[in-house]
Amino acid sequence: MSPAIIFQLHLVLGYVPWLLCFGAYIWPRLKSMDPVEAQRAIATLHSFRFFGLVFIVPGVVGPNLPAGFATPAAYGDFATGLLAILALLSVRTRPLFWLLTIGFNVAGAVDLIVDYYHGVQLDLPGSAGQLGATYAIPIIYVPILMITHVAAFYLLLRPQPEATRSLAGDAAAS
Known part of the structure; x- marks a missing residue:
């Protein structure tokens, strides 16, 4: 099997x-959690996306990793990670929390979709070996x-049960 096919299979x-x-x-756990706590758990995972900057570190990735993939992937991940940390x-401050939660999810999802698009356009599978130590990130x-x-x-987007909305309102009032 060619390295490109192996990479695509891995993806x-x-x-x-x-x-x-x-x-x-x-x-099952996320669905049963308080909405804020569920989003905090997801944000915690995404707060590590600052690590995506590694795509532009010489010596970690190969010199022929397409810059058209590496640079947007690195900075998209970095921005998403910072938004998740914020x-x-x-x-x-719940209104700010919800705004930033929406922000990091929109930015992060768009980043991943754009990364997949750039990967296809630039034949990333054909140069997957250039990912070097970062190979595991997309896989x-x-x-x-x-x-x-x-x-x-x-x-x-899911409707919240009345009890959850009441508790959220009570917490905001106190």
Whole structure:
């Protein structure tokens, strides 16, 4: 098998164990949590996305990694990570927390979609070896990031039970 086919297989199969784990262990817990706590858990995972800057560190990635992929991926991850950290820091100011939560999820999902697009356009599978030490990021880390963005959007958009809205209102009033 060619390295490009192996990389493509890795990309697709990276979602399988995460979807199984997410469906069995993470999703049931997130759905049952208070909405703020569920979003905080997701933000905590995404707060580590500052690590994406590694895509532009010489010696960690190969010199022929397409800059059209590496630079947007690095800065998109960095921006998403900073927004997630700010969301976590602002949890006591609920309107700001919700704004930053929406912000990091929109920025992060768009970043991943754009990264996939650039990867296809620039034939990233053909130069997957240039990912060097970062090879595991799109294979192991990106699938759970995308899955949790989808989950976060679902949780943001689902109607809240009346009891939850009442408790949130009571907490804001005190």
